[in-house]
Amino acid sequence: MAAATGTTTAPTSHRPTPAGALDGPATLLRIATAGSVDDGKSTLVGRLLFDSKAVLSDQLDAVERVSRDRGLEHADLALLTDGLRAEREQGITIDVAYRYFATATRSFVLADCPGHVQYTRNTVTGASTADAVVLLVDARKGLLEQTRRHLAVAALLRVPHVVVAVNKIDLVGWSPERFEEVVAQLRRAAAALGVEQVHAVPVSALLGDNVVERSDRTPWYEGPSLLGLLEDLPAADAPAGEPFRLAVQHVIRPQGTDDAYRDYRGYAGQVAAGVVRPGDEVVVLPSGLRTTVAGIDTADSLAAGLATLPEAFAPQSVTVRLADDVDVARGDLLAAADGAPQPTQHLTATLAWLAATPLPAGRRVLLKHGTSTVRAVVEGVLGRLDLDTLDLGALTPSDHLVLNDLGRVRLRLAAPVPAEPYARARRTGAFLLIDPDDGGTLAAGMVDDEGKNP
Structure with a gap:
């Protein structure tokens, strides 16, 4: 059977090391996990940390002690990420860990x-800076x-990369047919949303199969383990x-008397x-002044x-x-002179509303774009997105969020701010x-x- 992974890369070998123990430069990958309740996200993350030897001994001792108190035979690795007291008591994830x-x-x-669903805002927060989303699906x-x-x-x-971890594959008898069926469901949904490629891995987070190491219990699966796949994903920050x-x-304008830096002026960011x-x-925005780059420094080089x-x-x-x-x-904003964004005072935008108070038309807010903060007013609420229809262009009429x-x-x-379409940048x-009253993020x-845009 062909591998249902969305990639033909052969399994890669890796040597798990504790965080901070790298011998040389390594690319950084930001990952967010997502999925429905009880699909095993926290267990998968705990397994990933445990098997990659990123768990300190005292952390593991605490997890084993709590697991024993609950009458469990094995350490509940989900406790490594469910850090809030309310989460530990309820057995669910509330905050982004x-x-x-x-x-x-x-x-x-x-x-x-x-x-x-009531913590969708937290999912938006976690995924907003992610290079890859690991979406868990219960195989059953x-x-x-x-x-x-x-x-x-x-x-x-x-999000540049979508990885589907079909979890609890052990509870469906390690069935390749069920794995293919679930992956087909996900790929149809992803295609409807415009996601071009989905990588899929059959895993058992509880037992550790295909999480860090390839499992012998899925001989029909020809792709890498989940960690091997994440190690090989291209970095999203490629320039x-x-x-x-x-x-x-x-x-930066040094105030000292050192002659070498008396006339120094640099712009850090x-x-x-x-x-x-x-x-x-380059062009300086929003003023539109053009100039050229004379030099590039870092604190160490200076x-x-x-x-x-x-x-x-x-x-x-x-x-x-x-x-x-x-x-x-x-x-x-310093921008390449060719194709620089046009500063504007009018925006149409998609919002993830994070505040407990509703957003009506006419509300005055502060808009923070990059390192710039400007006053703004909500001229109109165009409607809510109906994510259940898998049509990101469809709006449900509403005069508030x-x-x-x-x-x-x-x-x-x-x-004016030099904002660009999010789909492009x-x-x-x-x-x-x-x-503007209390500085809270809305x-x-x-x-x-x-x-x-208007």
Whole structure:
């Protein structure tokens, strides 16, 4: 039987190592888990941490002690991630639990997201920065409503990689036919949402089959283990093909008397996308002033008196020096001169509403885009997204949004921002809405494409 993995890569070998024990450079992969309640997300994450030797002995002792108190024969590895007291008592995941671990070839930041529909906002939070979503499906139940919702959220957030872990494969007798049936359900749903590729792995999180090591109990499966697959996924921060973007966080003007830095002026920030090199033409937004890059520095290179870097790329944090004495301040965006975004004061956007108070039209908010924060008003609520229909373009009429809603709105800004369509640029197409009274986060936003803007 052909491997139903969406990839033909042969299994890769890896040497699990504790986090921080890498001998050389390793690419970082941000993972978010998702799926319906009781599909085994926390158990899978616990198994992944345990088998990759990323669990400290005192943590394991605590888990084994609690498991014994509950009358369990084996350690409940879900306790490694269900950190809140309410979660431990109820046996469910409420908050997003972040864990960090590494292998010999890659380091990982893992967000274990909740499965309950009432905590959809937490799933949006965990998946918003993810390079890959691991979507768990119970092999006995197949595709459920909440599974479809989480798949839709991953599609809406443009998460680069979707991995399906068909869990509890042991409870269906290690059946290849059932595995293929569940994968077919997921691929049909993914295709309807515009997700082009889905990787699938049959796993037993409880027993550890195909989580870190390949299992002998699924000889019909020809793909890698889940960890092997995650190790081989391409990094989402690859700079090729992306235009340069850097949001200025700080203007550096040394105040000392050192002659070497008397006239130094640099603009520090993290490269959000693309590659920049000395001599490249850039534009300062929203002013539109054009200049060229004179040099690129880091704190280490400046301290060592080294020459300018030959290039910088996402997600490096650097200081860019410009050839001309132009007006640049915190909140400005340095962008490649070719294809730079057009600053605008009007946006149509998709919001994930995160606040307990509803969002009506006319509400005044703060909009944070990159390092810039501007005043804004919600001109209109266009409707709520019906994720159950698997049609991200369909709106249910509504004049307000409530907690956990995903909906579309029109925004009018007090000052222009160089926002881009989220479908084209995840970093510069995203923003936050903030309560101007208490500074609390109200919503995560994604700029719609040009065809949907006013």
